[in-house]
Amino acid sequence: MSHPAPAGPDQATLPLTPRGTRLTLLALMLAVLFASTDLMVVNIAMYSIIKEFDPGHGVDDSRWILTVYTLALAVSQPLYGKLADLIGGKRIMVFAMSLFLTGSLACGLSQGMGQLIVFRGVQGLGAGGLLSVATVLAAQIAAPRNRAKYAGYAGGLALVGFVIGPVVGGFFTDAHHLLGVTVDWRWAFFLNIPVGVAVVAVLLVALPNMATRPGIRIDWLGALLMVGGIGALLLVLELGGDTYHWLSGAIAVLVAVGAVLLTAFFLQERRADEPILPPRLYRDQAFRVAVPLSVIAGFAMMGVSYYVALYLRLVRELDAMDTCLHMIPLLVGMLVGLLFTGILIADHGRYKIFPIVGAAVAATGAGLCATVGPDTSSWLISLYLLLFGLGIGQLTQVPLATVQNSVPEDDLGTATTAVVFVRMVGQSLGPAIFGAILNVVYAASLPSWIPADTGASAGAVADSTVTRSLPPEVQHAMGHAFVRGLHGVFLVGAAALVIAFLVAFRYREQPIRDRAGVPAGEPATADGVA
Structure with missing residues (x-):
């Protein structure tokens, strides 16, 4: 022991x-x-x-x-x-x-x-x-x-x-x-x-x-309401646009159930002795900044990476292995951003600069992805993904560190998992929202001379049996419209990261604690808490 x-x-x-x-x-x-x-x-x-x-x-x-x-x-x-x-x-x-x-x-x-x-x-x-x-x-x-x-x-x-x-x-x-x-x-x-x-x-x-x-x-009642409400809304993201149309009755019922249960959950949290998500967390300034940053980081990370992979498969026509190899710079960038940000925060005790720089670098990478086309060189794609990964790594790391530095030790577990959870919510939102944007931009970019009944939908781009049955000029128009749709996706990702850039300025730089529960420079009492 x-x-x-x-x-x-x-x-x-x-x-x-x-x-x-x-x-x-x-x-x-x-x-x-x-x-x-x-x-x-x-x-x-x-x-x-x-x-x-x-x-x-x-x-x-x-x-x-x-x-x-x-x-x-x-x-x-x-x-x-x-x-x-x-x-x-x-x-x-x-x-x-x-x-x-x-x-x-x-x-x-x-x-x-x-x-x-x-x-x-x-x-x-x-x-x-x-x-x-x-x-x-x-x-x-x-x-x-x-x-x-x-x-x-x-x-x-x-x-x-x-x-x-x-x-x-x-x-x-x-x-x-x-x-x-x-x-x-x-x-x-x-x-x-x-x-x-x-x-x-x-x-x-x-x-x-x-x-x-x-x-x-x-608070078992609060836990039940939370699980039911979150589960219903996550099912909306999983099933909407694929199994069910976004405006279908099934999706409407799930949205209504999720909204009702989560409303009941927040009301329950206000009167519970030990709430699952204590309302006092929302009064913590670092927590209030960390939540939107984490949502945006998850949203941009999953959405952009998913549609870059789709670009490589469908526009560049790479196989699965080559697609994975082209995505390595993104992974390397994220790892470097995560690890070195943590090390630098530990060494210097300051963190505010990292989400600001991270959001700016990630937004630049996402914006550059909006310039890719069928003939973009592989080294340029690698550079864009490396930039995006470096920024996202910093933006992912800091919210967790700031919350753990700010909240009372009694709320450490609750606050930590809340930040991780909202990042996962953002990751679920990314592909769903970006998919809707892709469909809208794709439809708007298709030439008017293509009849609606030709089967030239955005989903058909991924089905070679459908596209090969269409005339060459229709295939070319579909490919052009699909690339325009991807550009729209990456620009929305960049815009979300610009919002994160602005939100990050709201951080108040706080010295890293010298010991658990004690802010830097403050004396500890006999039990170790100031």
């Missing part, structure tokens, strides 16, 4: 020995890596799953394997943050990992598409805790000045997980025989189990328990 280090000027909430800190940080980062990897692991393996379970109708159901994981991961995060504050992050992290491993084992043993979808939901509920509470615990074992650095490690590994997820899934797409064992898509889930058990063992041994707050009363 690692024993707490003696109190010092850089005291953490959960002080550990250097060895205990390294072990715990490694365990937390592995949890983040595997939870983020599993978000994308089934994408490439989906064909093998459909072929085994339901070759006839599995394609229609297969999208829910990803959707239910994403929904469960998103809606559970605010609740995990509150429980970490009330009960202690270690207990909640072990619970979340147990849930994740149970879901992983059940996914690997599934005997049908319906079972797999249900168990992916269980796995997603666990992953929500891994991604959110790991960030909370990393902040608690770090001296406050190093919190931004540790958050950068977590964010960087989450990005790596998103990238390697399809690679892991691709390896398990076809059955292999290793040491007499048949290894197929199920092992993409079984692989989580030994690593997850090791993570739990490290946390149980190395991390001390935090005292549970006396007389706690968990």
Whole structure:
């Protein structure tokens, strides 16, 4: 068992020995890596799953394997943050990992598409805790000045997980025989189990328990209203424009249900003893700035990256591997932005400049993406993506660091997961809103001489069987209109980042705390709190 280090000027909430800190940080980062990897692991393996379970109708159901994981991961995060504050992050992290491993084992043993979808939901509920509470615990074992650095490690590994997820899934797409064992898509889930058990063992041994707050009363009604409301609105983004028309009755019902439940949730929070999202957070100036910055960062990051990939596939006609290679500068830029921003904040104790510069650089990159065409050189595309990634990395990192530096320690988990959650909401909004913009600009850019019944819709651009059946002049006009639509998407992304640039000026520079709960320069009382 690692024993707490003696109190010092850089005291953490959960002080550990250097060895205990390294072990715990490694365990937390592995949890983040595997939870983020599993978000994308089934994408490439989906064909093998459909072929085994339901070759006839599995394609229609297969999208829910990803959707239910994403929904469960998103809606559970605010609740995990509150429980970490009330009960202690270690207990909640072990619970979340147990849930994740149970879901992983059940996914690997599934005997049908319906079972797999249900168990992916269980796995997603666990992953929500891994991604959110790991960030909370990393902040608690770090001296406050190093919190931004540790958050950068977590964010960087989450990005790596998103990238390697399809690679892991691709390896398990076809059955292999290793040491007499048949290894197929199920092992993409079984692989989580030994690593997850090791993570739990490290946390149980190395991390001390935090005292549970006396007389706690968990706001279960608020939690139920929040999960229902957020889930309904996220379903709107998942189903709208694809499964259902945006103006359909089903979408209208989901919007109404989500609005009613969230209104009831906010009313409940005002009278609950321990609200899931305490109203006092909204009075914190850093939190009020961090929320819109996080939404815009998620919105621009997911939207621009998704449609750059679409440009590479449909306009440049690259295959999947070449598309991934062309996207590497974006990943490199984001990793550098995340990691170096955290290191610089830790070294110099200042942060306001980073979201300002980050938003400006990201807006420049997104704006330059609006100049690409069928013949744009690969090195220019790489430069634009590198710029965009560098800016987004800074813009993603700072809101979390500022909130952790500003809010009381009792609200650290709640505030941390709230920032992560709203960024995920932005990531969900990005592709949906950008898709609507693409369709509008595409339709406006099509020449009037193309009849409406030719099938020359924006969606048809992705279907080669449709486009090849059309006259060459129609194909050319469709390609031109599609590029114009993409330009509209990237310009909207740049405009959103300009708004983030202006919002970032509202930050009030605060010195990084010298110790948990104590602003820099203020004396601590006997219990360590000023």
